[in-house]
Amino acid sequence: MGILHRTIFYELARVFLLSLVGITGIIVLAAIVVEASQHGLGPAQILVAIPLLVPSMLPFIIPPTTLFASCVVYGRLAHDNEIIAIKAAGINVMHVIWPGLFLGLSMSLTTVGLYYHLIPYTHLVLRSNATSDAEEFLYSVLKKDKELRRRSDAKLTYDYEIYVDAVQGRQLKNAIFKRKDVKAGTYDIIAKAREAELKVDLENREVIMHMRQGHVLDAAGDKTRGYFDDQEWLVPLEKVNERPPSPRDMTWPQLLQKRIDLAEELEKNASTIAAMAVQLSLTEHPGRLPELIKYQRDLQRATQARLNGVNAELYMRPAMAFGCLFFVLVGCPVGIWFSRSDYLSAFITCFMPIVFVYYPIQLCCTNLAKDGRFAPALDLWAANAVLGVLAAFLFRRLLKN
Numbered sequence: 001m002g003i004l005h006r007t008i009f010y011e012l013a014r015v016f017l018l019s020l021v022g023i024t025g026i027i028v029l030a031a032i033v034v035e036a037s038q039h040g041l042g043p044a045q046i047l048v049a050i051p052l053l054v055p056s057m058l059p060f061i062i063p064p065t066t067l068f069a070s071c072v073v074y075g076r077l078a079h080d081n082e083i084i085a086i087k088a089a090g091i092n093v094m095h096v097i098w099p100g101l102f103l104g105l106s107m108s109l110t111t112v113g114l115y116y117h118l119i120p121y122t123h124l125v126l127r128s129n130a131t132s133d134a135e136e137f138l139y140s141v142l143k144k145d146k147e148l149r150r151r152s153d154a155k156l157t158y159d160y161e162i163y164v165d166a167v168q169g170r171q172l173k174n175a176i177f178k179r180k181d182v183k184a185g186t187y188d189i190i191a192k193a194r195e196a197e198l199k200v201d202l203e204n205r206e207v208i209m210h211m212r213q214g215h216v217l218d219a220a221g222d223k224t225r226g227y228f229d230d231q232e233w234l235v236p237l238e239k240v241n242e243r244p245p246s247p248r249d250m251t252w253p254q255l256l257q258k259r260i261d262l263a264e265e266l267e268k269n270a271s272t273i274a275a276m277a278v279q280l281s282l283t284e285h286p287g288r289l290p291e292l293i294k295y296q297r298d299l300q301r302a303t304q305a306r307l308n309g310v311n312a313e314l315y316m317r318p319a320m321a322f323g324c325l326f327f328v329l330v331g332c333p334v335g336i337w338f339s340r341s342d343y344l345s346a347f348i349t350c351f352m353p354i355v356f357v358y359y360p361i362q363l364c365c366t367n368l369a370k371d372g373r374f375a376p377a378l379d380l381w382a383a384n385a386v387l388g389v390l391a392a393f394l395f396r397r398l399l400k401n
């Protein structure tokens with residue numbers, strides 16, 4: 001780099017870093033306020049969540065920040081007649097674009113590096129912390145909503161409901177516990193107590209509802225069937241960190257290995273279906289074979305959907321990361337063109353179309369790739385291709401003028 005390149009790059013880096021800190025702070029603060037208001041998070045939970053939220057937000061914050069920095073710096077260069085001076089010295093205007101391209105490429109590679117391990121790891125830790133601090137979370141929900149419901153899944157036969165009038169510290173005032181038999185459609189347990197408290201047993205995956213000085217009501221909740229001084233009711237607890245990790249939670253090597261495993265599973269399933277089809281064609285009494293074939297085909301579709309999700313994640317990460325470079329390619333000529341306007345106008349002029357074009361295209365293409373309708377290698381780069389065409393048009397007009 002010569003003196004000119006270093007000067008422009010240092011100015012780009014300065015504006016970029018200041019903007020990155022400011023925009024990240026505003027977005028993280030807004031996200032934390034929303035989460036705290038919706039789920040009643042305490043100060044300790046907020047402090048733990050902040051460092052885990054920031055890496056996941058960076059891929060969406062860094063590209064607009066590079067766009068803002070390029071608009072400001074190159075707009076200032078044009079406004080101060082630096083571009084005219086450079087052209088008068090016989091230097092091509094494209095010569096001053098290299099520091100911006102270097103910034104965009106650097107941020108793209110940095111984002112790819114964050115996607116390699118840090119972003120999926122922090123996302124998984126953030127999701128796992130929802131159960132590691134489950135007791136605090138349950139109290140927060142009850143304090144805010146005055147109710148807590150646990151709907152049954154395929155493995156459970158009961159629904160559970162908890163209602164309270166107030167939460168004072170660890171005490172639940174005028175608590176009501178209900179257990180509903182899903183098959184019968186009626187409540188088999190309704191208990192009401194003046195005081196109660198919740199305890200979470202992570203080892204046994206249970207929430208313990210400890211009630212004192214209460215009584216048990218009938219299925220309609222009108223008549224008293226009995227009294228108790230001290231009683232515990234158990235509610236199954238779903239452990240988040242025992243779920244299979246989603247593609248967003250996987251590091252790059254894990255995604256590649258998962259793709260291999262799912263491809264092998266698909267091949268094995270296809271062989272099983274083919275063998276069953278041959279057996280069905282040779283037998284006169286199929287029995288349960290058609291049902292088993294249908295089950296295997298449903299399993300194959302589910303596996304294919306998981307493979308599509310993994311492939312979409314693999315191609316989405318570099319496409320999102322290299323958006324930084326394409327944002328800079330658009331921001332540089334726009335900043336120079338708006339030399340006589342304020343820098344904020346230049347940023348908004350190119351940022352608003354990008355928001356309403358780039359991100360909707362990226363979102364639609366990601367969903368199409370997950371559905372397996374298009375090849376993700378081409379589909380997920382469509383938004384960057386649109387910005388590339390726009391940047392080529394802008395630079396062509398800039399060089400002509």
